[in-house]
Amino acid sequence: MTGQTHAIVGALLWVDLSSGRVESRPIERDLLVRYLGGRGLAARLLWDLVSSGSDPFDKQNPLILLSGTLSGTPAPASGRTTITCLSPATGLYLKANAGGHFGAGLKFAGFDGIVITGRAKTPATLWIHDGRAELRDASRLWGKTVSETRTQLREELENPELQVACIGPAGEHRVLYASIMLSPHNAAARGGLGALMGDKRLKAIAVAGDGEVTVAHPEAFLASALAARRVVAEDPISRSLFIFGTSGGVGPSNEKHRWPTRNFQRSRHEAAAEMGGEHLKRGGYLRGRIGCSSCTTSCHRYSVAEFDETCFTAGGPEFETFGSLGAGLDISDIRYVIRGSGLCNDLGLDVISAGYTIQWAVESRERGVLTPEACDGFALDWGNGEEMLALLELIAHREGRLGNLLADGTQRAAAAIGGESWKWAVQANGLEQSSVETRILKAYALAFAVNPRGPDHLTAEPMLPDFTTPAATELMETLCGPDVGCHRAETIEKRDVIVRYHEDIYAALDALGLCAFTATCAYTLRARHLAELFSQATGIETNEEEIMTAGARIVELERAFNLREGRDRQRDMIPWRILNDPVASGPNQGMTTSQEELDRMLDSYYAGRDWDVATGRPTRRSLTALGLVDIADALHAQGLLVGSEA
Amino acid sequence: MTRQLILIDYTRCTGCRACVLNCALAHVGTVRPAASAIRIVSSEDEGRHIPLLCIACDERPCIGACPEGAIGLDERLGIPLIDGEACVGCRACLSACPYHGIFFDPKEGRAVKCDLCDGDPLCVKVCAGEYGMPGALTLQTVEDAERDEDAQTSVEQRMKAYQDMLKGGETE
Numbered sequence: 161m162t163g164q165t166h167a168i169v170g171a172l173l174w175v176d177l178s179s180g181r182v183e184s185r186p187i188e189r190d191l192l193v194r195y196l197g198g199r200g201l202a203a204r205l206l207w208d209l210v211s212s213g214s215d216p217f218d219k220q221n222p223l224i225l226l227s228g229t230l231s232g233t234p235a236p237a238s239g240r241t242t243i244t245c246l247s248p249a250t251g252l253y254l255k256a257n258a259g260g261h262f263g264a265g266l267k268f269a270g271f272d273g274i275v276i277t278g279r280a281k282t283p284a285t286l287w288i289h290d291g292r293a294e295l296r297d298a299s300r301l302w303g304k305t306v307s308e309t310r311t312q313l314r315e316e317l318e319n320p321e322l323q324v325a326c327i328g329p330a331g332e333h334r335v336l337y338a339s340i341m342l343s344p345h346n347a348a349a350r351g352g353l354g355a356l357m358g359d360k361r362l363k364a365i366a367v368a369g370d371g372e373v374t375v376a377h378p379e380a381f382l383a384s385a386l387a388a389r390r391v392v393a394e395d396p397i398s399r400s401l402f403i404f405g406t407s408g409g410v411g412p413s414n415e416k417h418r419w420p421t422r423n424f425q426r427s428r429h430e431a432a433a434e435m436g437g438e439h440l441k442r443g444g445y446l447r448g449r450i451g452c453s454s455c456t457t458s459c460h461r462y463s464v465a466e467f468d469e470t471c472f473t474a475g476g477p478e479f480e481t482f483g484s485l486g487a488g489l490d491i492s493d494i495r496y497v498i499r500g501s502g503l504c505n506d507l508g509l510d511v512i513s514a515g516y517t518i519q520w521a522v523e524s525r526e527r528g529v530l531t532p533e534a535c536d537g538f539a540l541d542w543g544n545g546e547e548m549l550a551l552l553e554l555i556a557h558r559e560g561r562l563g564n565l566l567a568d569g570t571q572r573a574a575a576a577i578g579g580e581s582w583k584w585a586v587q588a589n590g591l592e593q594s595s596v597e598t599r600i601l602k603a604y605a606l607a608f609a610v611n612p613r614g615p616d617h618l619t620a621e622p623m624l625p626d627f628t629t630p631a632a633t634e635l636m637e638t639l640c641g642p643d644v645g646c647h648r649a650e651t652i653e654k655r656d657v658i659v660r661y662h663e664d665i666y667a668a669l670d671a672l673g674l675c676a677f678t679a680t681c682a683y684t685l686r687a688r689h690l691a692e693l694f695s696q697a698t699g700i701e702t703n704e705e706e707i708m709t710a711g712a713r714i715v716e717l718e719r720a721f722n723l724r725e726g727r728d729r730q731r732d733m734i735p736w737r738i739l740n741d742p743v744a745s746g747p748n749q750g751m752t753t754s755q756e757e758l759d760r761m762l763d764s765y766y767a768g769r770d771w772d773v774a775t776g777r778p779t780r781r782s783l784t785a786l787g788l789v790d791i792a793d794a795l796h797a798q799g800l801l802v803g804s805e806a
Numbered sequence: 807m808t809r810q811l812i813l814i815d816y817t818r819c820t821g822c823r824a825c826v827l828n829c830a831l832a833h834v835g836t837v838r839p840a841a842s843a844i845r846i847v848s849s850e851d852e853g854r855h856i857p858l859l860c861i862a863c864d865e866r867p868c869i870g871a872c873p874e875g876a877i878g879l880d881e882r883l884g885i886p887l888i889d890g891e892a893c894v895g896c897r898a899c900l901s902a903c904p905y906h907g908i909f910f911d912p913k914e915g916r917a918v919k920c921d922l923c924d925g926d927p928l929c930v931k932v933c934a935g936e937y938g939m940p941g942a943l944t945l946q947t948v949e950d951a952e953r954d955e956d957a958q959t960s961v962e963q964r965m966k967a968y969q970d971m972l973k974g975g976e977t978e
Contacts, residue, residue: 234824234828310850311851370840378831382832386932393937447853448820450820453823454827456937456939460820
């Protein structure tokens with residue numbers, strides 16, 4: 161196949177911060193065909209660039225930022241950007257993904273992505289404009305918050321429309337859950353990639369340009385993009401997300417006793433009616449809705465909280481913010497959740513890990529494991545909004561003994577203070593779990609266990625069994641057949657099928673730069689739509705089967721990467737508390753997801769991927785079927801493949 | 807045909823720029839935001855987004871401002887249109903428009919403005935119609951718009967918000 165490839169610019173910017181060298185290199189068309197771009201392409205680059213067993217902070221290890229293949233086009237909700245590295249928090253594969261307009265802006269500035277290696281001698285900003293790139297001194301910006309950094313750069317570079325990706329103080333201090341912010345409220349947050357950016361002494365990436373994104377078949381693509389917009393926009397879940405945001409889910413979760421409260425000790429909060437998207441709107445806290453590039457849904461919020469006539473404004477809060485900084489800490493005053501949301505964004509902290517680490521500290525104090533001396537004068541009690549805000553500042557700057565302890569996350573903090581505190585560190589593989597009741601929602605439990613970056617909802621969001629929209633019902637029947645028993649959230653039957661579908665399509669969405677809320681959540685967008693958009697935009701013909709195969713290929717490659725870093729079935733885990741401490745109330749009172757249940761789901765899941773069931777490792781057969789023979793050879797050379805065909 | 811115009815409620819705009827990207831692709835066959843007839847000016851720290859585009863005003867100062875006579879009133883649509891061939895890119899029309907509804911395309915070296923997509927504007931469809939949700943852009947007949955006093959206030963409010971945003975940027 162010949163001819164120009166459209167939709168992508170075709171150029172990656174390679175930056176070595178140690179030498180200060182920047183250079184543009186083309187993207188091989190074959191890589192785009194196999195990995196679709198974005199997350200897939202970044203995963204391949206990570207595999208190629210990272211040698212196994214290296215320290216995440218080894219300065220040669222890359223930070224890879226990639227726009228989606230459809231970023232910058234009118235494809236629906238195409239505002240997602242992926243950032244990939246060896247995770248400082250988990251030591252495993254990490255992709256974190258954020259919305260906004262940075263990815264589109266990067267393409268209009270002349271590049272699809274950036275591969276950053278090395279470490280700058282002094283703080284630096286990468287300034288990319290109209291196909292050129294340069295490193296600038298960022299000494300003046302070091303120590304600044306995210307919004308200060310953005311404002312100063314816009315002034316310094318005399319461009320009010322500059323898109324800025326940057327770290328806050330948390331990244332500079334290598335907090336192991338520091339985020340990279342792609343706007344004042346769009347966070348690539350999980351797994352500590354902000355700490356890696358800080359370690360490289362890269363404060364910010366600023367982009368601007370009047371470039372273009374070409375598409376191979378403009379008229380056909382425009383028609384397909386409009387049709388795809390319509391199917392997403394018409395979905396009832398999309399409408400709900402527009403009206404109430406992600407935190408519209410707080411009320412329903414609470415009613416079902418699936419709303420993690422006090423560090424997963426309870427499953428319901430009595431003041432939930434004063435939290436969440438409905439209350440944001442009704443109580444007058446909601447000031448506006450925010451849309452990522454070409455969004456159909458605008459689920460993000462912009463909120464305001466008043467304290468003694470002082471107004472604090474913030475992007476969010478999201479469902480997860482209400483979980484980690486609200487119910488999780490037993491804080492029911494919505495104003496603190498709004499302020500906490502804004503503070504995490506501005507300091508560059510992952511709201512989930514920050515909230516759950518503070519929750520762990522409160523429970524540790526309560527159970528007497530964290531001694532009064534170790535509390536640095538903090539009461540560390542439940543429901544203390546003022547302390548939560550103070551602790552976020554402390555953590556972001558690693559101030560004092562407590563700030564420094566908590567800045568490393570729950571796994572390391574529990575190891576440091578000892579006792580049984582590891583049992584209420586609601587984490588696995590070093591990543592704090594998001595606010596999902598995985599003792600009840602079995603599909604999530606499985607998805608979290610196999611998630612390459614740790615237990616959260618952002619490589620697969622399998623809410624399908626719970627949904628009754630026409631699209632969800634139809635998809636459920638396609639995947640699981642007419643057995644209505646599969647619709648129960650609590651069953652472990654066919655969770656493997658549901659999770660594999662979500663993982664594969666999620667990987668394809670991340671590669672294309674589309675939001676997960678288009679094809680999961682709103683289940684209206686399907687692989688056939690993605691295939692149509694990809695073909696017409698790039699000029700590379702594909703079909704729905706190939707899209708799903710490419711998604712599976714990305715999942716397989718990420719699994720292979722993690723195997724090389726020492727993760728297989730032994731580390732497909734969920735937090736101890738989910739396995740052992742039962743749900744405290746409601747219709748599912750007493751329920752856990754036991755190791756036995758998890759094992760049964762894992763067995764089917766591995767079998768479904770044609771992986772070795774005993775070890776959970778990809779096999780030569782599964783790798784070859786996805787065209788990853790070179791990966792199989794590499795794993796074989798390291799003695800990591802099992803079975804007769806190894 | 808009944809004259810129609812695009813009404814803008816900036817308080818509903820979420821800054822997604824679906825209008826900008828669709829407008830560019832539909833008009834020049836490539837996604838070049840600089841060729842779009844709409845701009846969204848955002849102040850992310852305030853969660854505020856302000857769409858700028860031609861509002862089909864009655865005064866039409868752009869027509870008189872053009873030294874080349876490249877802008878003329880389209881009687882059927884009731885809005886001024888730019889003759890791209892005749893435009894020399896002097897930007898006099900940009901300065902003359904009190905609503906900041908005309909833009910300069912640096913690649914083509916000429917001014918661009920809304921042509922109402924010949925009466926069926928795509929931006930309105932993706933914003934408010936069957937393809938999207940925010941509803942910041944709506945199509946109304948001129949008669950309805952004139953009867954709607956709120957609509958008139960909204961233009962003034964939007965321009966004031968835009969000026970405030972510019973000032974905010976300078977003083978920060």
